[in-house]
Amino acid sequence: MSIEQTLNDQLALHLRVNDLYADYAHTLDDDRLEEWPGFFTENGIYRIVTRENRELGLPLSVIYCDGRGMMIDRITAMRTANVYEPHVYCHATSDVRVLDANNGEIRTRSNFTVLRTMTSGETSIFACGRTFETLIEEGSKLRLRERIVVLDSRRIDTLLVIPL
Amino acid sequence: MAQTSAHNSDFVWPHKDSSRAPFQVYTDPQLYALEQERIFRGPVWNFLGLTCEIPNPGDYKTTFVGDSPIILSRGADGAINALVNRCAHKGALVCYKPRGNVSEFTCVYHNWTYSLAGDLTGVAFKKGVGGKGGLDADFDQSEHGLERLRVEVYGQLVFGTFSNETPPFAQFIGEELCANIDRVFVKPLKVLGYHSQVLPNNWKLYAENNKDSYHASLLHVFHNTFGVVRPNMGGGVKISPNGWHHLSYTVRNSDANDAVGAEKVRSLKDSYKLNDVRMMEHALELGDLTTNAIQTVFPTLVVQQILNALAVRQILPKGHERTELIWTILGFEGDDAQMQELRMQVNNLVGPAGLISMEDGCVGGWVQRAAGADPRAMTIMPMGGSGIEASEGSRVTEAAVRGFWTGWRALMGV
Numbered sequence: 001m002s003i004e005q006t007l008n009d010q011l012a013l014h015l016r017v018n019d020l021y022a023d024y025a026h027t028l029d030d031d032r033l034e035e036w037p038g039f040f041t042e043n044g045i046y047r048i049v050t051r052e053n054r055e056l057g058l059p060l061s062v063i064y065c066d067g068r069g070m071m072i073d074r075i076t077a078m079r080t081a082n083v084y085e086p087h088v089y090c091h092a093t094s095d096v097r098v099l100d101a102n103n104g105e106i107r108t109r110s111n112f113t114v115l116r117t118m119t120s121g122e123t124s125i126f127a128c129g130r131t132f133e134t135l136i137e138e139g140s141k142l143r144l145r146e147r148i149v150v151l152d153s154r155r156i157d158t159l160l161v162i163p164l
Numbered sequence: 165m166a167q168t169s170a171h172n173s174d175f176v177w178p179h180k181d182s183s184r185a186p187f188q189v190y191t192d193p194q195l196y197a198l199e200q201e202r203i204f205r206g207p208v209w210n211f212l213g214l215t216c217e218i219p220n221p222g223d224y225k226t227t228f229v230g231d232s233p234i235i236l237s238r239g240a241d242g243a244i245n246a247l248v249n250r251c252a253h254k255g256a257l258v259c260y261k262p263r264g265n266v267s268e269f270t271c272v273y274h275n276w277t278y279s280l281a282g283d284l285t286g287v288a289f290k291k292g293v294g295g296k297g298g299l300d301a302d303f304d305q306s307e308h309g310l311e312r313l314r315v316e317v318y319g320q321l322v323f324g325t326f327s328n329e330t331p332p333f334a335q336f337i338g339e340e341l342c343a344n345i346d347r348v349f350v351k352p353l354k355v356l357g358y359h360s361q362v363l364p365n366n367w368k369l370y371a372e373n374n375k376d377s378y379h380a381s382l383l384h385v386f387h388n389t390f391g392v393v394r395p396n397m398g399g400g401v402k403i404s405p406n407g408w409h410h411l412s413y414t415v416r417n418s419d420a421n422d423a424v425g426a427e428k429v430r431s432l433k434d435s436y437k438l439n440d441v442r443m444m445e446h447a448l449e450l451g452d453l454t455t456n457a458i459q460t461v462f463p464t465l466v467v468q469q470i471l472n473a474l475a476v477r478q479i480l481p482k483g484h485e486r487t488e489l490i491w492t493i494l495g496f497e498g499d500d501a502q503m504q505e506l507r508m509q510v511n512n513l514v515g516p517a518g519l520i521s522m523e524d525g526c527v528g529g530w531v532q533r534a535a536g537a538d539p540r541a542m543t544i545m546p547m548g549g550s551g552i553e554a555s556e557g558s559r560v561t562e563a564a565v566r567g568f569w570t571g572w573r574a575l576m577g578v
């Protein structure tokens with residue numbers, strides 16, 4: 001392959017990955033949460049962990065979904081059972097990087113900040129940290145086989161109900 | 165109780181018993197200051213940590229008792245020390261990292277050093293330089309160690325107290341409530357992780373919430389919504405004779421499934437069903453059928469067993485309208501990979517994003533925001549009478565909450 005070709009492929013992949021991150025964030029921020037599990041493969045894994053636990057080698061997650069079923073249950077619970085004050089997120093995703101792409105598996109990472117706005121209009125920095133993903137191609141779509149959200153902001157204000 | 169007070173308070177309890185409390189208790193900075201002295205520095209056992217968090221000589225972790233920063237350390241002799249994390253010199257934090265292992269403590273400001281038990285072992289430039297400066301000859305180093313708390317280890321839980329009057333722990337909470345700690349923490353514990361959650365309310369609102377067995381099925385409707393309420397649930401509320409501590413528990417009746425140690429989730433409604441029931445599975449590891457046990461140790465500890473989600477929660481006051489809740493999520497040494505995975509699944513129910521616990525993160529704040537308008541107005545706690553008696557078979561009672569106020573008033577002298 002020519003250098004030019006390689007570069008084109010890399011660029012194309014980078015654009016696709018960036019689009020995926022943007023679509024993911026927009027889906028959460030637009031409150032289209034029913035579409036959220038669809039970003040994952042059927043057996044996809046979603047975890048929110050804290051940087052502190054991770055660095056201590058501790059396995060606990062703030063949220064742990066093993067498979068789409070658990071993600072759907074999370075959203076159903078949020079819509080029908082859980083009680084919380086209404087709020088919205090605004091994700092700011094940055095420093096998206098494709099780490100490697102081998103045998104159809106693409107590993108990526110990003111940095112993120114989430115601003116949370118309550119119905120009062122008050123906005124606060126709710127979360128910040130890094131995400132680490134494994135993506136695979138399903139049909140023409142990139143899907144998350146795994147997304148691990150690592151919170152630097154491990155001190156969670158009030159509660160966490162909307163996924164990050 | 166504390167008779168000499170650094171603070172003046174003309175606060176008077178406005179009701180004849182503890183079935184009403186004025187909103188002022190959540191909003192008054194002066195009462196908060198008085199609590200520091202009379203409760204947190206008073207005759208109570210404050211939870212500090214677990215023995216497994218500092219297994220080796222030189223291990224330390226930092227925590228708080230009320231507003232006091234605390235170092236919990238294990239000495240070279242294996243004994244556990246609780247020290248105020250405040251240098252005897254100018255008062256800097258001696259440990260500013262959350263945990264570590266050291267041979268001695270060094271305050272980096274002017275390099276004074278302390279033993280793991282808090283004795284002052286070294287003063288930099290003690291003899292001055294070139295015969296000038298330094299300490300006076302009559303400076304007695306032995307008088308300038310870190311302030312120490314009395315420590316008691318109950319099972320694997322470490323407690324500290326500033327007071328000489330605090331009775332032994334078993335006496336403090338009573339035999340009946342000790343039995344639940346013994347029941348849950350039957351094997352060597354290991355920490356599976358920590359959660360930190362900031363609650364926008366006075367610490368007492370969360371302390372009360374844990375004792376409020378009345379709200380559980382009303383506020384947290386996850387189980388009902390998904391039809392995972394199990395029939396034939398028994399249980400009740402136990403309260404220490406003085407009212408300060410409690411245990412609220414649920415026991416289910418035996419069924420054929422117990423033989424395999426897994427719990428069948430029964431769907432009562434068709435409207436919603438869990439797609440994945442793994443987080444509701446229950447391995448009967450404690451030798452009984454208790455599904456939920458929430459226990460409080462006055463003032464700030466909660467011991468939790470929810471199915472196989474074991475935890476201790478430490479309530480840390482952070483000013484009169486802010487509280488940090490530290491969840492230490494536990495498993496047992498010797499858990500196999502399958503058991504650990506089960507605990508990780510069940511832990512979706514608890515913590516700051518817990519499907520049956522997140523509501524407790526916000527309700528306190530709603531009270532706090534409404535309380536400020538009229539601090540003399542009162543919250544009422546009429547469910548189950550006005551006393552602090554235990555309740556067998558029903559959790560529709562506010563007796564344990566009244567018990568909390570009974571304890572608070574006794575210590576505050578109001």
Ligand code: FES
Nearest residue numbers: 251253254271274
């Ligand atoms: S403040 Fe600690 S040595 Fe001076």
Ligand SMILES: [Fe+2]
Nearest residue numbers: 373380384524
């Ligand atoms: Fe609750």
